[in-house]
Amino acid sequence: MLPATVLAFDIETVPDVDGARRLLDLEGLDDRAVGEILFTRRRQATGSDFLPHHLQRVVAIAAVLRHEGQVRVWALGGPEAGEAELIRRFFDGIERYAPVLVSWNGSGFDLPVLHYRALVHGVQAPRYWDTGEDDQSFRWNNYLSRYHQRHTDLMDVLGAYQARAGAPLDEVAVLLGLPGKMGMRGGDVWGAWLAGEIGAIRDYCETDALNTYLVYLRFELLRGRLDPAGYEAECERVARALAADGRPHLAAFLRRWRGGAG
Numbered sequence: 001m002l003p004a005t006v007l008a009f010d011i012e013t014v015p016d017v018d019g020a021r022r023l024l025d026l027e028g029l030d031d032r033a034v035g036e037i038l039f040t041r042r043r044q045a046t047g048s049d050f051l052p053h054h055l056q057r058v059v060a061i062a063a064v065l066r067h068e069g070q071v072r073v074w075a076l077g078g079p080e081a082g083e084a085e086l087i088r089r090f091f092d093g094i095e096r097y098a099p100v101l102v103s104w105n106g107s108g109f110d111l112p113v114l115h116y117r118a119l120v121h122g123v124q125a126p127r128y129w130d131t132g133e134d135d136q137s138f139r140w141n142n143y144l145s146r147y148h149q150r151h152t153d154l155m156d157v158l159g160a161y162q163a164r165a166g167a168p169l170d171e172v173a174v175l176l177g178l179p180g181k182m183g184m185r186g187g188d189v190w191g192a193w194l195a196g197e198i199g200a201i202r203d204y205c206e207t208d209a210l211n212t213y214l215v216y217l218r219f220e221l222l223r224g225r226l227d228p229a230g231y232e233a234e235c236e237r238v239a240r241a242l243a244a245d246g247r248p249h250l251a252a253f254l255r256r257w258r259g260g261a262g
Helices: 018-025 031-046 083-097 105-122 154-160 169-175 186-194 199-222 228-245 248-258
Strands: 005-015 056-067 070-075 099-102 150-151
Touching: 005 018, 005 031, 005 083, 005 105, 005 186, 005 199, 005 248, 018 031, 018 056, 031 186, 056 083, 056 105, 056 199, 070 199, 070 228, 083 105, 099 105, 099 199, 105 150, 105 154, 150 154, 154 199, 169 199, 186 199, 199 228, 228 248
Parallel strands: 005 099, 099 150
Antiparallel strands: 005 056, 056 070
C-alpha cells in the first residue's frame, strides 16, 4: 500500500544572474553575458559548466501529487510567478500535506538548491526542517536524514547510496518503458529561459516529475508495498488523470507511455 500522500517533484534552474552581479561586480551586463561568465569560470575551475547549487535560480517546480486516491500533475504557480513564490508554494505543500517526497537525485541537487534559495528569500518551512523537536514521529522519519523514507531519493536508494552507481532518470525511465525526456533536456533550459519559453520549461519539468513518479511506483512494486494488481491499478490511475487533464504535453506523454490508453 502506498503512503497516504505522495509528492514526486522536479525543479528546473537557470544561473542566478542577479546574485552573480553582486558577487562578481558585473553590473551593466545583460543576463546572457553574466551567465556566460559564470559558465566560463566554472569550466575553468572544474572542467564542467554545471554551476554550484547556491548560484542556481529556480524557474519551475513541478509536482505529481497522489492524495485521497486522486492524482494531479502541475507546475507550481503561474508562468509569471517569481522564484520566491514557487519555493513558498513548494514548502507550503509540505506544511499542508506532510507528504512522502519522491525525487530523482533530490538529495544531491533539487533539495540543496531549494535550501539555498529559501534562505535567500526568507521562506519558512518548519515541518520540512523538523527532526523531532515539534513532532516526535519526525525523529525517526524526517525529510533531512539520508536513510529515512519521508524523502525517497530514488537515484540514491536504487544506487545503494553509492555515487558511482547513480544513473540518469531518462535512461532508467526508458528502460522501464516510460517516455523519458520529452521536449528538451536540462542543458536546454537556459537557452529556453533567455528566449522567454517558460511554458516549455514548465511542461518539460512536469514530464520529468511524471517519469519520477512512475519509477517510484515500480520501486514500490519492487519492494512489495504494491502487488502486481495494485501496481497496474496505480498506473491506470495516472493514465486516467493524464487523459482527463488534456493538455498537449501530457497527452503526448500518455500516448508514448500507454499508446493513448485512458
